[in-house]
Amino acid sequence: MNPVGVDIRNVALAYGTTQVLRDITLSIQPGEFFALLGPSGSGKTTLLRLIAGFNQHQHGEVLIGGKDVTGTPPWDRDVGMVFQNYALWPHMTVAQNVAFGLEERRIPRDRIRERVRASLDLVGLAGYDARRPGQLSGGQQQRVALARTLAIEPQVLLLDEPLSNLDAKLRVQTRQELRKLQQRLGITTIFVTHDQEEALTTCDRIAVMDQGVIQQVGTPFELFDHPVNRFVAGFVGSANIVQREGRDIAFRPHAVTLRKAPAPVQAEGLSLEGEIAAVEFLGVSVRYDVQVGPSRVIADVAHSRDLAPLAIGTPVVIGVPASELRPLD
Protein backbone atom coordinates (compact mmCIF):
# COMPACT_ATOMS: atom_id res chain seq x y z
CA MET A 1 0.00 0.00 0.00
CA ASN A 2 1.21 3.50 -0.86
CA PRO A 3 0.24 5.79 2.00
CA VAL A 4 -1.45 9.07 1.11
CA GLY A 5 -1.33 12.51 2.70
CA VAL A 6 -4.23 14.63 3.93
CA ASP A 7 -4.27 18.38 3.25
CA ILE A 8 -6.67 20.74 4.90
CA ARG A 9 -6.63 24.23 3.44
CA ASN A 10 -8.28 27.28 5.02
CA VAL A 11 -11.21 25.23 6.27
CA ALA A 12 -13.97 26.94 8.23
CA LEU A 13 -17.14 25.40 9.60
CA ALA A 14 -20.04 26.91 11.54
CA TYR A 15 -23.23 25.47 12.97
CA GLY A 16 -25.63 28.39 12.54
CA THR A 17 -23.89 31.32 14.18
CA THR A 18 -21.47 29.10 16.16
CA GLN A 19 -18.06 29.11 14.48
CA VAL A 20 -16.57 25.68 15.31
CA LEU A 21 -13.53 25.58 12.98
CA ARG A 22 -11.71 28.77 12.01
CA ASP A 23 -9.35 28.87 9.06
CA ILE A 24 -7.72 25.47 9.63
CA THR A 25 -4.68 24.70 7.48
CA LEU A 26 -2.87 21.42 8.09
CA SER A 27 -0.71 18.97 6.10
CA ILE A 28 -0.63 15.38 7.32
CA GLN A 29 2.16 13.39 5.68
CA PRO A 30 1.71 9.97 4.05
CA GLY A 31 2.14 7.26 6.69
CA GLU A 32 2.15 9.68 9.58
CA PHE A 33 0.53 8.98 12.96
CA PHE A 34 -1.00 12.38 13.64
CA ALA A 35 -2.91 13.57 16.72
CA LEU A 36 -5.55 16.26 17.06
CA LEU A 37 -5.16 17.27 20.70
CA GLY A 38 -7.32 19.75 22.59
CA PRO A 39 -9.80 20.23 25.41
CA SER A 40 -13.47 19.33 25.15
CA GLY A 41 -15.26 21.52 22.61
CA SER A 42 -12.12 22.62 20.77
CA GLY A 43 -13.38 21.16 17.47
CA LYS A 44 -11.27 17.97 17.17
CA THR A 45 -14.15 15.61 16.45
CA THR A 46 -15.73 18.07 14.04
CA LEU A 47 -12.46 18.22 12.09
CA LEU A 48 -12.10 14.43 12.06
CA ARG A 49 -15.70 13.96 10.87
CA LEU A 50 -15.05 16.52 8.18
CA ILE A 51 -12.11 14.47 6.87
CA ALA A 52 -14.37 11.38 6.99
CA GLY A 53 -17.08 13.18 5.03
CA PHE A 54 -19.75 13.23 7.76
CA ASN A 55 -19.50 17.03 8.18
CA GLN A 56 -19.42 19.66 5.45
CA HIS A 57 -17.29 22.79 5.69
CA GLN A 58 -18.41 26.16 4.33
CA HIS A 59 -14.95 27.42 3.29
CA GLY A 60 -11.70 25.88 2.11
CA GLU A 61 -10.83 22.43 0.80
CA VAL A 62 -9.92 18.96 2.03
CA LEU A 63 -7.56 16.84 -0.10
CA ILE A 64 -6.88 13.15 0.39
CA GLY A 65 -3.97 11.84 -1.64
CA GLY A 66 -3.92 15.15 -3.52
CA LYS A 67 -7.58 14.81 -4.60
CA ASP A 68 -10.16 17.37 -3.48
CA VAL A 69 -12.87 15.36 -1.69
CA THR A 70 -15.16 18.27 -0.86
CA GLY A 71 -18.65 16.99 -1.60
CA THR A 72 -17.53 13.33 -1.84
CA PRO A 73 -19.64 11.11 0.48
CA PRO A 74 -17.87 9.08 3.24
CA TRP A 75 -18.15 5.72 1.45
CA ASP A 76 -16.32 7.07 -1.62
CA ARG A 77 -13.39 8.52 0.35
CA ASP A 78 -11.19 5.50 1.16
CA VAL A 79 -11.15 6.48 4.82
CA GLY A 80 -12.05 4.28 7.76
CA MET A 81 -13.23 5.66 11.08
CA VAL A 82 -13.23 3.98 14.49
CA PHE A 83 -15.87 5.61 16.69
CA GLN A 84 -15.47 6.34 20.38
CA ASN A 85 -18.31 3.96 21.35
CA TYR A 86 -17.13 1.32 18.75
CA ALA A 87 -20.68 1.09 17.27
CA LEU A 88 -20.62 -2.73 17.07
CA TRP A 89 -23.83 -4.63 16.28
CA PRO A 90 -24.72 -6.54 19.47
CA HIS A 91 -26.74 -9.27 17.68
CA MET A 92 -23.93 -10.10 15.20
CA THR A 93 -20.87 -12.23 15.81
CA VAL A 94 -17.38 -10.77 15.68
CA ALA A 95 -16.89 -12.15 12.16
CA GLN A 96 -20.24 -10.73 10.99
CA ASN A 97 -19.40 -7.33 12.48
CA VAL A 98 -16.06 -7.27 10.67
CA ALA A 99 -17.64 -8.50 7.42
CA PHE A 100 -20.44 -5.95 7.50
CA GLY A 101 -18.68 -3.11 5.69
CA LEU A 102 -17.30 -5.54 3.10
CA GLU A 103 -20.74 -6.97 2.29
CA GLU A 104 -22.01 -3.43 1.78
CA ARG A 105 -19.21 -2.96 -0.75
CA ARG A 106 -20.35 -6.09 -2.63
CA ILE A 107 -17.03 -7.90 -2.32
CA PRO A 108 -17.12 -11.64 -3.24
CA ARG A 109 -17.80 -14.05 -0.33
CA ASP A 110 -14.44 -15.85 -0.31
CA ARG A 111 -12.56 -12.54 -0.44
CA ILE A 112 -14.65 -11.34 2.53
CA ARG A 113 -13.79 -14.49 4.52
CA GLU A 114 -10.08 -13.94 3.82
CA ARG A 115 -10.13 -10.29 4.78
CA VAL A 116 -12.09 -10.94 8.00
CA ARG A 117 -9.53 -13.56 9.01
CA ALA A 118 -6.59 -11.31 8.10
CA SER A 119 -7.90 -8.31 10.01
CA LEU A 120 -8.80 -10.35 13.11
CA ASP A 121 -5.25 -11.76 12.96
CA LEU A 122 -3.84 -8.23 12.74
CA VAL A 123 -5.52 -7.14 15.97
CA GLY A 124 -4.76 -10.40 17.78
CA LEU A 125 -8.32 -11.77 17.81
CA ALA A 126 -7.91 -14.93 15.72
CA GLY A 127 -10.34 -17.52 17.06
CA TYR A 128 -12.89 -15.02 18.37
CA ASP A 129 -15.00 -15.09 15.17
CA ALA A 130 -18.10 -16.68 16.70
CA ARG A 131 -18.39 -14.56 19.84
CA ARG A 132 -20.80 -11.69 20.19
CA PRO A 133 -19.62 -8.22 21.37
CA GLY A 134 -21.33 -8.81 24.76
CA GLN A 135 -19.00 -11.78 25.34
CA LEU A 136 -15.86 -9.68 24.94
CA SER A 137 -13.94 -7.33 27.23
CA GLY A 138 -13.85 -3.60 26.47
CA GLY A 139 -10.35 -3.90 25.02
CA GLN A 140 -11.40 -6.78 22.76
CA GLN A 141 -14.44 -4.84 21.56
CA GLN A 142 -12.15 -1.95 20.72
CA ARG A 143 -10.01 -4.32 18.63
CA VAL A 144 -13.06 -5.65 16.79
CA ALA A 145 -13.97 -2.07 15.90
CA LEU A 146 -10.42 -1.55 14.65
CA ALA A 147 -10.45 -4.84 12.69
CA ARG A 148 -13.77 -3.90 11.07
CA THR A 149 -12.28 -0.60 9.90
CA LEU A 150 -8.99 -2.14 8.70
CA ALA A 151 -10.91 -4.82 6.76
CA ILE A 152 -12.12 -2.24 4.24
CA GLU A 153 -8.43 -1.42 3.60
CA PRO A 154 -8.80 2.35 3.94
CA GLN A 155 -6.04 4.71 2.84
CA VAL A 156 -6.56 6.86 5.92
CA LEU A 157 -7.46 5.60 9.39
CA LEU A 158 -9.43 8.00 11.60
CA LEU A 159 -9.62 7.27 15.33
CA ASP A 160 -11.99 9.25 17.58
CA GLU A 161 -10.81 8.85 21.21
CA PRO A 162 -10.46 5.09 20.60
CA LEU A 163 -9.02 4.36 24.04
CA SER A 164 -11.30 6.47 26.23
CA ASN A 165 -13.57 3.56 27.25
CA LEU A 166 -10.67 1.45 28.54
CA ASP A 167 -9.32 1.48 32.09
CA ALA A 168 -5.98 3.19 32.72
CA LYS A 169 -3.74 0.12 32.51
CA LEU A 170 -5.37 -1.28 29.39
CA ARG A 171 -5.25 2.15 27.80
CA VAL A 172 -1.45 2.26 28.08
CA GLN A 173 -1.09 -1.28 26.71
CA THR A 174 -3.54 -0.66 23.86
CA ARG A 175 -1.91 2.59 22.77
CA GLN A 176 1.43 0.78 22.47
CA GLU A 177 -0.20 -1.97 20.38
CA LEU A 178 -1.91 0.63 18.23
CA ARG A 179 1.40 2.38 17.62
CA LYS A 180 3.08 -0.90 16.60
CA LEU A 181 0.23 -1.86 14.29
CA GLN A 182 0.24 1.58 12.68
CA GLN A 183 4.00 1.36 12.07
CA ARG A 184 3.66 -2.14 10.63
CA LEU A 185 0.86 -1.12 8.24
CA GLY A 186 2.33 2.31 7.47
CA ILE A 187 -1.20 3.65 7.18
CA THR A 188 -1.80 7.41 7.52
CA THR A 189 -3.60 7.72 10.85
CA ILE A 190 -5.35 10.65 12.52
CA PHE A 191 -6.06 10.24 16.19
CA VAL A 192 -8.35 12.51 18.23
CA THR A 193 -7.61 12.78 21.93
CA HIS A 194 -7.92 15.24 24.81
CA ASP A 195 -5.21 13.33 26.72
CA GLN A 196 -1.80 14.95 26.26
CA GLU A 197 0.11 11.90 27.51
CA GLU A 198 -1.66 9.70 24.96
CA ALA A 199 -0.79 12.09 22.13
CA LEU A 200 2.83 12.58 23.24
CA THR A 201 3.55 8.86 23.63
CA THR A 202 1.77 7.58 20.53
CA CYS A 203 1.98 10.10 17.70
CA ASP A 204 4.65 11.41 15.30
CA ARG A 205 3.20 14.91 15.25
CA ILE A 206 0.43 16.72 17.04
CA ALA A 207 -1.85 19.65 16.23
CA VAL A 208 -2.92 21.39 19.44
CA MET A 209 -6.40 22.89 19.06
CA ASP A 210 -8.33 25.39 21.13
CA GLN A 211 -11.62 27.13 20.27
CA GLY A 212 -11.61 25.92 16.69
CA VAL A 213 -8.10 27.23 16.02
CA ILE A 214 -4.86 25.29 15.57
CA GLN A 215 -2.52 26.74 18.17
CA GLN A 216 0.63 24.84 17.16
CA VAL A 217 1.73 21.83 15.12
CA GLY A 218 4.86 19.91 15.98
CA THR A 219 6.53 16.76 17.22
CA PRO A 220 5.99 15.90 20.89
CA PHE A 221 9.49 17.26 21.68
CA GLU A 222 8.89 20.52 19.80
CA LEU A 223 5.59 21.17 21.56
CA PHE A 224 7.02 20.42 24.98
CA ASP A 225 10.32 22.28 24.55
CA HIS A 226 9.16 25.19 22.38
CA PRO A 227 5.49 25.99 23.03
CA VAL A 228 4.53 29.14 21.10
CA ASN A 229 1.88 30.44 23.47
CA ARG A 230 0.38 30.27 26.93
CA PHE A 231 -2.27 27.74 25.90
CA VAL A 232 0.17 25.19 24.45
CA ALA A 233 2.63 25.66 27.35
CA GLY A 234 -0.13 24.90 29.86
CA PHE A 235 -1.89 22.13 27.91
CA VAL A 236 1.17 20.09 26.89
CA GLY A 237 2.80 19.43 30.25
CA SER A 238 2.52 21.96 33.07
CA ALA A 239 4.17 25.35 32.88
CA ASN A 240 5.04 28.31 35.05
CA ILE A 241 4.45 31.63 33.35
CA VAL A 242 5.87 34.92 34.64
CA GLN A 243 5.82 38.46 33.23
CA ARG A 244 9.21 39.97 32.40
CA GLU A 245 9.65 43.30 30.60
CA GLY A 246 6.14 43.15 29.18
CA ARG A 247 6.50 39.57 27.85
CA ASP A 248 5.29 36.24 29.09
CA ILE A 249 8.08 33.80 29.90
CA ALA A 250 7.35 30.10 30.43
CA PHE A 251 9.43 27.44 32.16
CA ARG A 252 8.79 23.86 33.25
CA PRO A 253 8.53 22.90 36.95
CA HIS A 254 11.43 20.43 36.56
CA ALA A 255 13.73 23.23 35.30
CA VAL A 256 13.46 25.11 38.59
CA THR A 257 16.18 24.86 41.26
CA LEU A 258 15.50 25.87 44.87
CA ARG A 259 18.04 27.16 47.38
CA LYS A 260 17.38 28.27 50.94
CA ALA A 261 17.52 32.07 51.21
CA PRO A 262 19.69 34.00 51.49
CA ALA A 263 21.55 32.76 48.41
CA PRO A 264 23.53 34.70 45.79
CA VAL A 265 21.46 35.80 42.78
CA GLN A 266 22.49 34.05 39.56
CA ALA A 267 23.86 36.30 36.82
CA GLU A 268 22.23 34.28 34.03
CA GLY A 269 18.62 33.19 33.72
CA LEU A 270 15.86 33.88 36.19
CA SER A 271 16.23 34.43 39.95
CA LEU A 272 13.23 35.06 42.20
CA GLU A 273 12.77 35.21 45.95
CA GLY A 274 9.86 33.41 47.50
CA GLU A 275 8.56 31.20 50.26
CA ILE A 276 7.49 27.54 50.26
CA ALA A 277 3.67 27.50 50.37
CA ALA A 278 2.91 23.80 49.81
CA VAL A 279 4.80 20.51 49.51
CA GLU A 280 3.64 17.35 47.69
CA PHE A 281 5.69 14.17 47.67
CA LEU A 282 5.34 12.48 44.26
CA GLY A 283 7.87 9.66 44.78
CA VAL A 284 10.43 10.40 42.09
CA SER A 285 10.24 14.11 42.84
CA VAL A 286 8.93 16.60 45.36
CA ARG A 287 6.56 19.27 44.07
CA TYR A 288 6.86 22.64 45.81
CA ASP A 289 4.41 25.52 45.43
CA VAL A 290 6.46 28.65 45.96
CA GLN A 291 4.76 31.96 46.72
CA VAL A 292 6.55 34.67 44.74
CA GLY A 293 4.91 38.03 45.43
CA PRO A 294 1.27 37.64 44.39
CA SER A 295 1.89 34.56 42.18
CA ARG A 296 2.80 30.92 42.60
CA VAL A 297 5.64 29.02 40.94
CA ILE A 298 5.72 25.22 40.84
CA ALA A 299 9.09 23.51 41.29
CA ASP A 300 9.59 19.76 40.79
CA VAL A 301 12.79 18.77 42.57
CA ALA A 302 14.24 15.28 42.11
CA HIS A 303 13.85 13.33 45.33
CA SER A 304 16.87 11.89 47.08
CA ARG A 305 17.01 10.02 50.38
CA ASP A 306 19.89 12.25 51.51
CA LEU A 307 17.95 15.46 50.99
CA ALA A 308 15.49 16.60 53.67
CA PRO A 309 12.42 18.27 52.13
CA LEU A 310 11.99 22.01 52.62
CA ALA A 311 9.30 22.91 55.14
CA ILE A 312 6.34 25.21 54.47
CA GLY A 313 7.34 28.80 55.23
CA THR A 314 11.02 28.34 54.28
CA PRO A 315 12.35 31.40 52.41
CA VAL A 316 13.94 30.29 49.13
CA VAL A 317 15.62 31.61 46.00
CA ILE A 318 14.26 30.14 42.77
CA GLY A 319 16.63 29.72 39.85
CA VAL A 320 15.89 28.86 36.21
CA PRO A 321 18.77 28.66 33.70
CA ALA A 322 18.47 30.92 30.67
CA SER A 323 18.34 27.92 28.33
CA GLU A 324 15.10 26.77 30.01
CA LEU A 325 13.24 30.07 29.58
CA ARG A 326 10.72 30.22 26.70
CA PRO A 327 9.34 33.55 25.57
CA LEU A 328 5.69 33.18 24.46
CA ASP A 329 3.77 35.07 21.74
Ligand SMILES: Nc1ncnc2c1ncn2[C@@H]1O[C@H](COP(=O)(O)OP(=O)(O)OP(=O)(O)O)[C@@H](O)[C@H]1O
Ligand atom coordinates in the same frame (compact mmCIF):
# COMPACT_ATOMS: atom_id res chain seq x y z
N1 LIG B 1 -24.29 19.39 15.30
C1 LIG B 1 -23.88 20.44 16.03
N2 LIG B 1 -24.64 21.54 16.15
C2 LIG B 1 -24.22 22.62 16.86
N3 LIG B 1 -23.06 22.68 17.52
C3 LIG B 1 -22.24 21.62 17.44
C4 LIG B 1 -22.60 20.42 16.72
N4 LIG B 1 -21.60 19.53 16.84
C5 LIG B 1 -20.67 20.13 17.59
N5 LIG B 1 -21.04 21.37 17.97
C6 LIG B 1 -20.25 22.32 18.79
O1 LIG B 1 -18.99 22.47 18.17
C7 LIG B 1 -17.96 22.61 19.13
C8 LIG B 1 -16.84 21.60 18.86
O2 LIG B 1 -17.33 20.29 19.09
P1 LIG B 1 -16.40 19.00 18.88
O3 LIG B 1 -17.23 17.81 19.21
O4 LIG B 1 -15.75 19.07 17.57
O5 LIG B 1 -15.31 19.24 20.00
P2 LIG B 1 -14.23 18.25 20.54
O6 LIG B 1 -12.98 19.03 20.62
O7 LIG B 1 -14.19 17.01 19.75
O8 LIG B 1 -14.76 17.96 22.00
P3 LIG B 1 -14.96 16.56 22.78
O9 LIG B 1 -13.60 16.13 23.21
O10 LIG B 1 -15.83 16.98 23.95
O11 LIG B 1 -15.65 15.63 21.84
C9 LIG B 1 -18.61 22.43 20.48
O12 LIG B 1 -18.79 23.72 21.04
C10 LIG B 1 -19.94 21.79 20.16
O13 LIG B 1 -20.91 22.15 21.09
